[in-house]
Amino acid sequence: MKTSPRRVCLLLTAIAATVTSTAVLHAQSFDSLQTAGSPLVLKAQGSFYIGGERIEQTQVELGGMGADGHITIHQMYVRYMVPQRGEDNWPVVMIHGATLTGKTWETTPDGRMGWDEYFVRKGRAVYIPDQVGRGRSGFDQSVYNNVRGGSIPPAKQPVFLRFSDEAAWPNFRIGPKAGVAFEDSQSPVEAAPEFSKQAVPDISLGLPQPSPTIKALSDLSAKLNGAVLISHSQSGSFPLDAALLNPDVAKGLVLVEPGACPTRYTDDQIRTLARIPILILFGDHRDNATGLPMFPTWQGRFEVCQAFVARLKAAGGQPELLDPTTRGIRGNTHMMMQDKNSLQIADLILDWIDTRASKRSVRK
């Protein structure tokens, strides 16, 4: 079905007008779930936590049930799937962006296979964390309960960040303004209400800095004896920061639409990163106004990454800044892992990994 902007606008107006019960909202996603043509054969699947600190909190901080005591905070949840074959491929870790969780990489809003399963089917063990502070990783609730109890002023309570659907639409470059899609948009716009459900409150501004997620990613890579790290948006620079903690286990770094390419690294750090295969991808329509006054355009972010790539190259690196539009692939949004051509984008990454990252030596 060809989707014109006008059609999309009408469609979304219709959805907004009819979504008065949860029945309508949930009907779409479940019914759209697709089943692959062949079974998924896993050597293993499961979940675990990486990192965390055990700390003591007061009864008030714990919410009032029971006495003072210890809990664990800042641990990172990780779900994994390991395929039957592909031992000579590095495991792949996929880290989501702001206000989202590991759901980013799972089934798309319109029910298609996520990158998690696709990469497994391509012979990669896949590890999907929830960033520290979100999803199944939890967060440190103590400050909120202390504010409630009156011992901390409300203004010191960290903000819980959300993006409205109206702000996300142009910022994620689905179209020029909420409800209007670009003619060539790859976004599954009919499932926009399902994408809206993926968002959760983001406590990033209340976390220790640097985010504990970075150390956890480095530790996870070490546990895996080497991994390819794929980030997205707000987690954009996390693979770089994790690699600097332990370069030997960073076998490839893939930054999907990073929120920022760092300008803060020393020349020593750049030399370290220059030895690691690095791929940075951006989608289309990067000059779209973001609709968020404090946010630069994605073209602006792209250009900062161009400078970052130039700096790595000057230090002897071979990073790649990939713009799919130069290969005739148009209309990709900020959520390219969920776009209608998401598997085409995945193939670009898989090809790059196979070309640029080393192979894993397997003990027979």
Next chain:
Amino acid sequence: MKTSPRRVCLLLTAIAATVTSTAVLHAQSFDSLQTAGSPLVLKAQGSFYIGGERIEQTQVELGGMGADGHITIHQMYVRYMVPQRGEDNWPVVMIHGATLTGKTWETTPDGRMGWDEYFVRKGRAVYIPDQVGRGRSGFDQSVYNNVRGGSIPPAKQPVFLRFSDEAAWPNFRIGPKAGVAFEDSQSPVEAAPEFSKQAVPDISLGLPQPSPTIKALSDLSAKLNGAVLISHSQSGSFPLDAALLNPDVAKGLVLVEPGACPTRYTDDQIRTLARIPILILFGDHRDNATGLPMFPTWQGRFEVCQAFVARLKAAGGQPELLDPTTRGIRGNTHMMMQDKNSLQIADLILDWIDTRASKRSVRK
């Protein structure tokens, strides 16, 4: 290895003394991960959301980035795995308890297979939600940001509940007091630090009542054209409440250590529930002092469930209240899906389902 209370106490003291870096904390879980002897063959896996309301919030409520706009709240995240065979078995939905997430049913703290995978290997499609308000389901952050902004007094901010490790230990009946396990405890106490990581802040007291999770479970059962619902602890009565919303799709209700068996149902509601197969399970050491002054003992909760079962039987039902100790199975805790004999307990449930729940008619 035989684990005496004294040994456990020494062990935990040693852990507490040495856990000063995340390296120590994370070392255990990843290294303990076990791989099954045979591959897991899935017809499908993925995730989706059920329910949710789209509402408008202010810039302050959204955390300050962008103008007023719409977000979705009170949706329920669900991950699923469907086996290659077992079409005549009802799908199974597993709902976690307080301060926990769907992680409850995944890999155990000491790295063994979770009930999620075990049930799939036994030919059941498995659906694992995060309760509305927790994990990947997110929560409504607006009140916290309004308190921060000064428009709502701090005392009106809903509490985020956590249980300390010291409170959870006796309440979950691992032993008489924190760090001391019962001689016969089935808890994988060596992995207690890993269990501690599973907990997240619980906003249940800030949710609309009844919890939106109940309607979402009913809607999910309807989408599945019938399901067996397994609850745990705080979600104990959710399957009963969901079944009352749509009895035809409730094919079996399994309450694992329910926090409470309801006394509020009308005779009409009891008659409806009497037509549905219901299993209620409790573990051992139920008369242990909970360590939480406002909490009854689990023996007290067991006795309320005895009365509930008697009421269902008087209405013609055939509910079962299962106490594994009467079958010589000793030492099970509140977290029996993670106990060392977790698969033995799972088999009791699977046997009950096969005996008491109907078979699904399969269109060929």
